[in-house]
Amino acid sequence: DSGVTQTPKHLITATGQRVTLRCSPRSGDLSVYWYQQSLDQGLQFLIQYYNGEERAKGNILERFSAQQFPDLHSELNLSSLELGDSALYFCASSVGDTYNSPLHFGNGTRLTVT
Amino acid sequence: AQSVSQHNHHVILSEAASLELGCNYSYGGTVNLFWYVQYPGQHLQLLLKYFSGDPLVKGIKGFEAEFIKSKFSFNLRKPSVQWSDTAEYFCAVKSTGRRALTFGSGTRLQVQP
Numbered sequence: 001d002s003g004v005t006q007t008p009k010h011l012i013t014a015t016g017q018r019v020t021l022r023c024s025p026r027s028g029d030l031s032v033y034w035y036q037q038s039l040d041q042g043l044q045f046l047i048q049y050y051n052g053e054e055r056a057k058g059n060i061l062e063r064f065s066a067q068q069f070p071d072l073h074s075e076l077n078l079s080s081l082e083l084g085d086s087a088l089y090f091c092a093s094s095v096g097d098t099y100n101s102p103l104h105f106g107n108g109t110r111l112t113v114t
Numbered sequence: 115a116q117s118v119s120q121h122n123h124h125v126i127l128s129e130a131a132s133l134e135l136g137c138n139y140s141y142g143g144t145v146n147l148f149w150y151v152q153y154p155g156q157h158l159q160l161l162l163k164y165f166s167g168d169p170l171v172k173g174i175k176g177f178e179a180e181f182i183k184s185k186f187s188f189n190l191r192k193p194s195v196q197w198s199d200t201a202e203y204f205c206a207v208k209s210t211g212r213r214a215l216t217f218g219s220g221t222r223l224q225v226q227p
Binding site: 002004033035042043045048056058090092102103104105106107108 | 148150156157158159160163204212214215216217218219220
């Protein structure tokens with residue numbers, strides 16, 4: 001158990017809909033990262049928050065947004081869903097936001113868009 | 115931009131065979147290098163990491179990796195694999211000035227009993 005909790009585990013929704021994925025980091029970790037894992041794109045970094053502030057953006061679509069709340073949990077919002085958004089979405093946390101802080105991953109949320 | 119290449123997409127070995135998975139990165143500055151493993155249906159777990167010092171790093175479950183700066187490589191090795199090593203292995207790099215890990219495309223290892 002990594003200590004990172006993601007809910008829900010599975011999500012099935014239709015195109016055009018909006019969903020929210022939730023992540024609770026390990027106790028004491030201030031950074032939260034979101035990654036998307038798909039068969040054709042591999043593991044892609046989406047966005048990072050540190051102590052409530054956005055710190056880095058990766059390949060995140062404009063239809064996607066995220067935030068980190070004062071209790072440090074984070075939510076990833078995906079809207080106007082398309083079939084191609086079907087993927088496994090991982091959250092990871094780390095103590096700091098420097099490049100030498102190892103990441104601890106959650107079990108992921110599997111999103112299926114039909 | 116930093117990138118990571120894993121040339122072996124799918125490797126099939128018999129138990130007790132030796133393993134070497136290739137990883138090359140493209141970034142000329144200071145990097146931290148990682149290998150993660152993802153067992154079927156599970157989250158990514160850290161196998162080992164290199165920050166500085168001895169270029170030969172040992173990780174969990176008998177895995178080790180060697181950082182060769184001149185070759186921009188960080189290959190993963192294990193002298194004798196077990197069936198329980200069946201998983202997907204990801205190499206990742208994090209460089210100064212970048213806050214997120216960049217992952218390779220992964221290598222699926224299948225160990226046959």
